[in-house]
Amino acid sequence: MQPRIPPTLVIAVAIVGISLVTLGGVMLPALWYELATRRDPARIAFAVIAMGGVLVLYGRLLWQNLMRRTHALHRVGLVVVTVLSCALPGALGDTWVTSLIAPAGLIPLVLPLRQAIVVTAAGTLGISGYGLLLGFHVLTVVFEFFWFPFAALSGFVSIWMFHVVQELREARAELARAAVGEERQRFARDLHDVLGHSLQAVALRAEVAERYLDRDQARVRKELTEIQRMARDSVRDVREVVRGYRATSLRAELEGASAVLRAAGIGCEPPEMLPDLPPHVHQPLGWVAREAVTNVLRHSAATRCRIEVGATADGVRLEIVNDGAGRRAAGEGGSGLVGLSERIAAAGGEFTAGHLGDGTFRVTATVPQKGP
Structure with a gap:
C-alpha cells in the first residue's frame, strides 16, 4: 500500500516541528543539569532566554524559507542564532556544547548553495577552534567537527526534498490542466472541421439562390432544398462530435x-x-x-x-x-x-x-x- 502524500502545509509543519523537537532534545539535558544540579537562578535565566531565542528564531527562519519567503534579514537572524549558540557554552560550560550545532541546519536555508558550502566549512573549523579555546575535551571537539557539517547537510536535504515534493505536486496539477486543455482543443478542431466546411457550403448555396431569385424559381427551390439537407447533416455531425462518436x-x-x-x-x-x-x-x-x-x-x-x-x-x-x-x-x-x-x-x-x-x-x- 502506497502512503498518501499529505498537503504541502502539513509537510512544512511536520518538518518545523521535528526540527525543533530534535534541536530542543539535544539541548534539554544541559538545561536539566542547570535546574537539578547547579540551581543558580542567574544561570538558569540566561539558559532559558538563550535557548528559547535559538528555538524561536530557528523555527521562524525554517518556516519562512520552506514557504519561499526569503529576506535579507534572515542572514541577521542566522547571525543571532550563532551568537546565542556560542554564548551558551561560553558562559555556562561544556555541558552546552551541543548548542553549537544549532546554526548548521539554517546555513543551507538562508544562504545560496555555494556560500552555504563555504560558510559550513568555515563554521566547522570555527566551532572546533572555539571548543579548543574553551578547553573542551578533544573527543568533544572531534564530535562537533563531524556533527556540524552533517547537520548542515540534513538541513539542505530537508528543504530540498520539501521543494521537490511541492514542485512535483504543481507539475501533476499542470499536467491535469494540460490534459483537459488538450481535450478542449481536440473538440474545437473537430467542431471547426465539421462546421467550417458545412457553413461555407451553406453560404455559397445561399448566394446562388439569391442570384437566381428573380430569374429561375426552380433553381432557387433546388438550392433551398440543398441548404436544408446540408443544415440537417451539419446538425448530425455536431451531435456526433459532442458525443465523441467522430474518429x-x-x-x-x-x-x-x-x-x-x-x-x-x-x-x-x-x-x-x-x-x-x-x-x-x-x-x-x-x-x-x-x-x-x-x-x-x-x-x-x-x-x-x-x-x-x-x-x-x-x-x-x-x-x-x-x-x-x-x-x-x-x-x-x-x-x-x-x-x-x-x-x-x-x-x-x-x-x-x-x-x-x-x-x-x-x-x-x-x-x-x-x-x-
Missing part, C-alpha cells in the same frame, strides 16, 4: 492516457487491446478512460496505474486501478463518475467505481459486444 478510437484514448500518466511520474503501460473491437464500444469506454485518468491526476497521489481491456461473457470490460487513493477516493461522489455511469447505462453496460480499502481505487466499465 473515436479506444486504442488511441488508452495510449494517450498512459502517456500522460507516465509524464506525470505515474507508472502505467498501454494495455493489450482485443482484436476487432465492435465500433460501438469505443465511444463509451473512451469516455471512461479520459475521466478516470483525469481523476487520477487531479485527486490522487498515485505512483502506479493499471489499465486492462478484456472480453467477458457480458461484453468488453475496461478496468482502471490506481494506488494513492485516500479515504474519499479520487473523484468519488463527483459529477464526472455519475456522468460516466449514465453513459455506460445508455450503452446497455455496467459501471462501477469505488475505493478498495487498501489505498487503491478501481473504475470498471463493461459494454455488451452487441450494441443496444
